[in-house]
Amino acid sequence: MTRQFVGYIYNKGAKNASGFLRDLTKFLLLHDLDRAVSSIRVERHPQGNLFCFFIGLPVTSGAGEASFPAELEKYLVEIVGSSRLGVFDWSDISRMVGPEINPAEGSLPLAYHVSPPPVVEDLGVPEEAVERGDQTEKYNLALVFLSAVRSGSWEQFRQIVREIWGASGPPPRSVARRLQLLGHIERSRDRWSIAPAVLVRTPSDSEFVLCGQRSMHLLNVLSSRATVRQSSQPNGDGPSRVVVQTDDVTALAQELQYRTGVPIAISSAEKIARLLPPIDAWQAQLESVKGVVPARFSRCQRFNVIDFVDAPFDESRSGFYRFWQTHDPEHPAFEGYWDADRGVWYRGDWYGLRFLAQRANGSPAHALYDPASRMLKLPELVRPPDLYERVLTLSGGWLPERRQSWLVYRDVSQEIVQLLRGALNLSMGDPDV
């Protein structure tokens, strides 16, 4: 391969040689012409804005004259302001030109984008109540994938939900809450982790619900060793409920562990329910927040039996408050429960704070239970704090179903109802489920 040089004189532009070369290199890179041009040479000691330069072109043997890219010709003559001198061989110009400039070694700067601020989703935002059709397969995929990844940041969880459901899917906090209620994951302020695999005893004889970590392999092994039933959660808004029927759960758990390498525990919702403290003690365990100055906020709302309503902050009145700053009317700057007796702000599970507010408002926490069908009904407005609600969902492996203004929990044992009744100060009504 030889080279030919097309010579030009730069005589109408305003740049010096180095400014001209910078522009030319950028043009070649932007138009992917850097490989069509093998080199650029400028005359030695160029003076001001009048100088000669030569574009080197590769010529394949026997191909005659090199082809000159038309857009480059246009750029040099019409835009830059040069005049063509002619075509030269290396021997013609070697004594008059400076060092070779290889356009392929130039570089275009990368763009700089400022990323949007991180999305802050507090633990306490309520679930959305949008019905999206059967989401079981998506939840199953999410659960199997989270089981393999095991733990990560909250941002990672958000990305996983967005990947599975797409941009118009459910809010990640909603997905997380549902998985938490079923004992599949746990969450801290900014992280999540999968929960250990557990066979949870249900009120039905010899039946257990699989909670926590799962894989297709685990489900296959389980199916080959016991009778397994899979069913959808109410409205398909959660992963499949996997129920295992066995007379010897200890032997089954041991065999599963042997075959999958993952420990499988045995537990029951009653075991958790017995640990739950009375609601006052639960409140005392919540994270207290210092430095909240209501006067600094531009708007205040207070939860008033059904919803938040605009109201001035009243230091003497306990309640669930929400504050806004002027610059962001869309998102509350702070939400928390004010305990007027203790003079303390608390932060935590949204439903838990609302439960405290309802109690402070004197709203009755009235539940209905039918021991025969083992169904428990709670008014939606007194949905209990998450750990108390988890006991209700783990009891039978069912998420609650919305029926008008009630939440209906299935397969709840009588012992759990008794324990929660005491802990949450529930008043029990006639069984009309």
Added chain:
Amino acid sequence: MATYWQWTNALVKQVLAEHPRGAPIYLHVDDDRIQEAGAEWASPGRDLVSDFCRAVAQEVRASPDGNRISLAGLRAKGDHDRPPAGVGFLALLTLTASRMAADEQFAENNFFSRFRQLLGLTTAQQGRPKGFASGDEEPLWQNWNRWLAQQGYQPTARGGADGPTRFIGYALSQILLSQAHKARLHRLFAQKQWTDVAEPLALFERVRREVGRDSIGSAYLEKVLVEVTGARRTELAEAIYEVYEAWRENPTSQEPVGQRGRTSQLNAGLYRHYDPFDDTVAYRLYPRIARNSSIKELAVFWNGRSYDLTLERPGRLMPDVPISVDDLERLPLSIPATDPSGVIRTVVLPKREFFLLVPDPDFPEAGVFATWGAPRLGDYFVLLCREELLDQLEQLAHENIVRWNGDPVPMGNGWVELRECRVLRDDWSHIYIQNADLASQLRPSERVSISLSGGLHLSSTIDWIQGHGPYITVYSFRSTVQVTIKREGELIDEFTIGRDQPKRLESWWSKPGIYEIQACSGSDQADQRYVRIISLDEIAISPVQQPIGRSIGNATIYGALVEEVP
């Protein structure tokens, strides 16, 4: 004498040992590696290297003092239980490369005269023996690469540039440092007495700055140091660091000694924890261990507390130990520690004027930053540095070489954070900044880089879930980049894409298998990545470590599990 297949299996086991799925694998076979792999056959007076060479010679039917070999028996591609048949022979090629002298030109003639010696062929003739034509080894290397990817590892063997060394380039690509180069580096460390280098890439840059000063003593190694880019640069930096650690452990020895990955001191970097709720940043100690280290846990004693650290990922322990800005004032920190074998005595956070906190290579979009290495081309990263460096950084910003978002954020005690930093240009030739370590670590080594993000990715592996493969983003200093995607050798897609533009098509990742992605831009060196797409059925789970729990009284609840402390 062990058979060819016994040697092949032993070497493959040795090469893969301690490497997690997804790790880049080098068929780095030198005398040490053969001794390690054949340890069970060792006996007094027995030369294992000769044993290995004889086993290969028998397999390829090399006649004593002859000039012919046969590769006919080496074509089998391997399966789940067995590596490809040619791996033992390829190991001999890399052993040949490792035996090259420090400054020997890697020309075919030099290479094959050593190859002939090892195989017991006549040295009266030069070049390749009969039956081993130029390029005959390429399908064997391709089998090895494909087999590694099928097992979930990142293959690394690549041919050289077109020309006489194209095919021996595969063997050279597997040898990070020859024996002779290790000896040269050992002498360099002894001469320079560097005792405070904490990170492989920082050491690499320090060694690279010796190029042209007659202190390295190998023109070939100098050339490698200057030209190496991307993932291979990281691997080479790790290999140099291993020599460095061995020297630091035995500073008086004349030659490299010591067992791989066995030192009494671990170095640590920083892990940056951001709490979006309080908008606060905290730092944690992030101890690093050699990739092939047997350390799985470590007890660290800091500020009157004991921390039990387990493995966070290959090469790193859990970032649990809090480090305050006050602590950064007192660098270097030498923190007492111990591992079950009693070898480790301290973890050191060395004296530094800056920390480059780059995005998690396993999950770049997670918003987590730590000292995982130098920023790759296109990365947005956090620079934690002393205020005194700001003048030099402002100079880079003024030249539009580096940019960050907003003003430097004071972290206390003279430390500042520059957030969302990005290197924008490669035109550093006319830039001089005083802190050479900062300049060399900021400057990306590659001109084209592939970034894989999004999808459902299993951390520390090359595995994504079927139908949820990654977005491909290519960074380059040119406007467009050519990308090809192949699945098991079959072309899936070929396109030209603008840089910095994530792209994903549903059709790409619809079938399980091994995908090879290659990006090249003009004459710039290509970048290559592998992706393994697996079905839901193939996802394996392992026990949960340190799960989040909810404490109630003496009990902790993990999902549905209750653990009570008696």
